[in-house]
Amino acid sequence: MGLDAAGEHLGALTWTSRKVASRQHIFHQGDPQRYVYLVKSGFVRLYTLLSNGRCQIIGFKSADDYVALQYYPEHRFSAQAISTVELQCVPVAEFYAAASRDPQFMLKLFNVVGEDLFRAHDLVLTIAKRDAEGSLASFLLAIADRAAPNSKTEFVALPMRRGDIADYLGLTNETVSRIFTIFKKRGFIEVRGRHGIRLINRNGLRAVTDRTVGLRKNSELDRPELAGPAV
C-alpha cells in the first residue's frame, strides 16, 4: 500500500519529504488540495470542525496510510500530527495524471478508498446505539488489531489523548476516563503511563462489545433469499 507498492510509473513522481512536529497541522479543512500524502512514521488525526466549534475526529492514520486520497479541489477535513510525523507528499495533479496512466494502480487506489469507506461504516457501528463501554472496547480491540494484526502481543500504543478518543467515539473525556478505570478494575487492561495499555483479557472486552441500546426486534431482516438478477 506504500510507495513501494505504487507501481513503476509512480517512481518518477516528485515525492517531497516533510517532517511535522506534534500538534502541527498538515492541512486544514477547506484549504485547496495541493498534495496527496503518505505517512512514513508517526500518527495523524483527521477531524472535521462543525460551525458550532465542535470537533469530530473521523480517523487516525499511521505508517503506510494515505492521507487526503481524494480527487477534489479542497480538503474536506483537517489533518493534524499527534506525534512527530514524517510524510511524503506528491502534487495532486501529478499524482492522478500518473495514476490514470496505470489502471492497475488506479484500481489499487480505488480499493484503498473502499477500505476507508469500510472503516467509516465501522465507526458508525462503533458509536451508534452502543453504550460507552461497548464503544471503547470496540475501539481498543480495533486499534490493537490494526497495529499488529493477528498478533498476541498485549501491549498497545495509544498515541492519542483521552480527549481524542472521546472526540472519535462521540463521548466525553470524563466518560472515557471512567471506563478505562472500570476496565482496569475488571482486569481487562493495564494502563502503562499515558500513551499505552496492555490488553490482558481480550475476550472480556469482546464480551462487552456486543452490548447496545435501542435494540428493537427488527423483523424480516436477514432472511436468506436469492441474490443476483434472476428473480
Add this chain to the structure above:
Amino acid sequence: MGLDAAGEHLGALTWTSRKVASRQHIFHQGDPQRYVYLVKSGFVRLYTLLSNGRCQIIGFKSADDYVALQYYPEHRFSAQAISTVELQCVPVAEFYAAASRDPQFMLKLFNVVGEDLFRAHDLVLTIAKRDAEGSLASFLLAIADRAAPNSKTEFVALPMRRGDIADYLGLTNETVSRIFTIFKKRGFIEVRGRHGIRLINRNGLRAVTDRTVGLRKNSELDRPELAGPAV
C-alpha cells in the same frame, strides 16, 4: 454517474435488468459478490447486522446510485428494497475488467466511492455528540438536498419508515416520532401522510442542526498554518 455516463467501453457489458419487490433483499452481508448494481428507480436501504442482532442502517440509495461498488469477494452489508426497485446488474469480474481498460471511468468510480466516504463521514457527524433534534434536522435537510439539489420545493419524499430513520441515526423510533411532532408544532415541517413531509421552515431546522452535546472548548484546533511540504 449512471449508465449513460459510463463510457463507451461499458456499453458492451452484459447488463441485466432486475425488479425487486418492497422488503425483498437484493443481497445479504457475507454473500459472495457476483454483481455490481445500479439503481434505476425506487429506494434501497443498506444495513449491517451485528452479532447481537442489532441493525444499523448505513445508507439509502436511489436512482442513479451504485450499490456494492467495491472490489471485494463478499458483500460487507445487506441491501434491501424499501419500495419497488428496478436495478441493472453487471457481473463484477466483467465490470472491473472493463473499468481497468478505461482509466477515465476508473477515476470516476474512484470519485463515486470518495463521495460515499464523504457521506459516511457526514453520517458520523450527524449522529455523534448531537442531540436527537439536531440529528433529525440534519437528516431531513440532507435528504431534501439530495433529492432536489438547490431546489426550493418544499415537499420531500420519505420512503423509509420512522424505524429506518431511527436505525440510521442511532435513535429509537419513539424518539424520532416525538421529534417529528416537535418540529410540526414549531411549524418547521408539515407531515403529509406517512411517506412525505413539507419543509416549511428550513432555517428553523438549520438552527437546530448546530446543537451538540459533549462539546469541550478544544484548544489549538484550526489555527491556519502553512500547508504543503515546505516547513
Add this chain to the structure above:
DNA sequence: TGCGCACCATGATGTATGTCAAAACGTCGC
C-alpha cells in the same frame, strides 16, 4: 369502500452519560 394490521404517536419512568468542579498524576523542559 371498508376492514385489519402494521406503523406511528404519546405517556410515565429509569438510567447512562453529559456537565461542572476540583484534585491527582505524568511528562517535558530546565
Add this chain to the structure above:
DNA sequence: GCGACGTTTTGACATACATCATGGTGCGCA
C-alpha cells in the same frame, strides 16, 4: 532530578433519551 503545566482521574448532580406500555391512524388489500 525538580518544578510546572496540561492531561487525566474522580466526584456530585442534571438531563436527554431508551424503555415499556398503550392507544391512534394511514394504507394496502379484499
